Amino acid sequence: MALASGVRFAPRALLRPWALLRGTTLGRTEPAAGGGGDGARRFGSQRVLVEPDAASGVAVMKLRNPPVNALSLELLTELVISLEKLENDKTFRGIILTSDCPRVFCAGLDLTEICGRNPAHCAEYWKAMQELWLRMYLSSLVLVAAINGACPAGGCIIALSCDCRVLADNPKYRIGLNETLLGIIAPFWLKDTYVNTIGHRASEQALQLGSLFPPAEALQVGLVDQVVPEDQVQSTALSEMARWLAVPDHARQLTKNMMRKATADRLLRQRDADTQNFVSFVCRDSIQKSLQAYLEKLRQRKG
Numbered sequence: 001m002a003l004a005s006g007v008r009f010a011p012r013a014l015l016r017p018w019a020l021l022r023g024t025t026l027g028r029t030e031p032a033a034g035g036g037g038d039g040a041r042r043f044g045s046q047r048v049l050v051e052p053d054a055a056s057g058v059a060v061m062k063l064r065n066p067p068v069n070a071l072s073l074e075l076l077t078e079l080v081i082s083l084e085k086l087e088n089d090k091t092f093r094g095i096i097l098t099s100d101c102p103r104v105f106c107a108g109l110d111l112t113e114i115c116g117r118n119p120a121h122c123a124e125y126w127k128a129m130q131e132l133w134l135r136m137y138l139s140s141l142v143l144v145a146a147i148n149g150a151c152p153a154g155g156c157i158i159a160l161s162c163d164c165r166v167l168a169d170n171p172k173y174r175i176g177l178n179e180t181l182l183g184i185i186a187p188f189w190l191k192d193t194y195v196n197t198i199g200h201r202a203s204e205q206a207l208q209l210g211s212l213f214p215p216a217e218a219l220q221v222g223l224v225d226q227v228v229p230e231d232q233v234q235s236t237a238l239s240e241m242a243r244w245l246a247v248p249d250h251a252r253q254l255t256k257n258m259m260r261k262a263t264a265d266r267l268l269r270q271r272d273a274d275t276q277n278f279v280s281f282v283c284r285d286s287i288q289k290s291l292q293a294y295l296e297k298l299r300q301r302k303g
């Protein structure tokens with residue numbers, strides 16, 4: 001991802017993203033409902049809908065992996081590809097990331113990807129998670145999260161990788177890293193992202209307690225930048241985007257890189273070890289049992 005200055009952000013480390021897209025429709029372009037010209041054409045994949053507005057240089061990217069936008073391997077892969085596509089298109093300067101699923105922004109890791117799976121699958125899955133975080137955290141585009149639903153754990157990480165967060169004011173839309181409550185541990189790079197956003201002491205407390213913050217508290221602790229009525233989330237996200245786009249790209253991009261590079265580099269240096277840690281941790285019998293019990297609890301809660 002080369003900047004105008006020639007500075008490179010994240011290395012093109014990914015994987016074989018296309019190979020993962022069995023049976024998906026990525027790359028298909030279709031007119032948006034009621035749309036006409038180029039700026040109204042949307043594209044995307046099965047799980048990521050992209051509504052580009054060429055005139056403003058802003059694309060709205062909607063997660064649509066019902067029921068809760070759990071980060072399946074396919075969703076992670078499609079997100080990386082959609083992001084890359086927009087980054088490579090000079091028309092675009094910003095993305096508003098939001099959810100197409102009612103009441104949920106993103107439920108975090110798809111627990112079915114790490115429950116009862118073999119180590120090779122868990123490793124592939126975790127590498128895809130690392131890749132999305134690296135791409136988003138270091139994206140040259142402005143990323144604004146329009147958080148229109150619950151945003152726990154991996155969902156919070158997606159939001160924290162953006163430059164700015166607008167949360168709908170609904171007490172059910174809690175946000176935070178609740179990993180400890182599942183008996184798992186946020187790896188160092190998620191912890192670093194938290195610390196970079198809300199500071200050390202607040203992170204220390206929130207991570208250990210697995211806190212999920214309702215909107216007013218999320219605003220107070222600095223986890224989100226604005227809390228607005230639900231019907232104003234998109235318009236506020238657009239206003240925020242305009243504020244960020246008012247800054248010359250090269251200056252903003254280099255500043256973003258300066259602020260975030262050390263955190264990303266830390267993962268890049270230890271990526272394989274981090275994957276091994278993750279795999280050996282989640283494949284332990286005790287962790288598998290607690291993840292299984294958590295999933296079961298979620299499923300029973302329904303009825």
Ligand SMILES: CC/C=C\C/C=C\CCCC/C=C/C(=O)SCCNC(=O)CCNC(=O)[C@H](O)C(C)(C)COP(=O)(O)OP(=O)(O)OC[C@H]1O[C@@H](n2cnc3c(N)ncnc32)[C@H](O)[C@@H]1OP(=O)(O)O
Pocket residue numbers: 067068070103104106107108109110111112150152153154155178179182184185186187190277278279281282295298299300301302
């Ligand atoms: C040494 C260290 C090394 C390694 C570290 C180890 C681990 C690293 C951790 C990495 C960091 C990230 C972690 C995560 O993201 S873990 C996932 C955490 N997510 C949650 O806790 C959220 C769980 N979900 C909910 O709370 C609710 O579903 C939610 C989002 C509030 C929505 O509520 P609601 O609308 O009422 O929907 P339901 O609860 O009825 O759910 C509908 C349906 O979806 C299933 N589901 C929900 N969440 C998940 C999920 N995360 N993964 C898979 N499936 C999920 C739920 O079971 C229901 O399924 P059903 O079959 O009954 O329809």
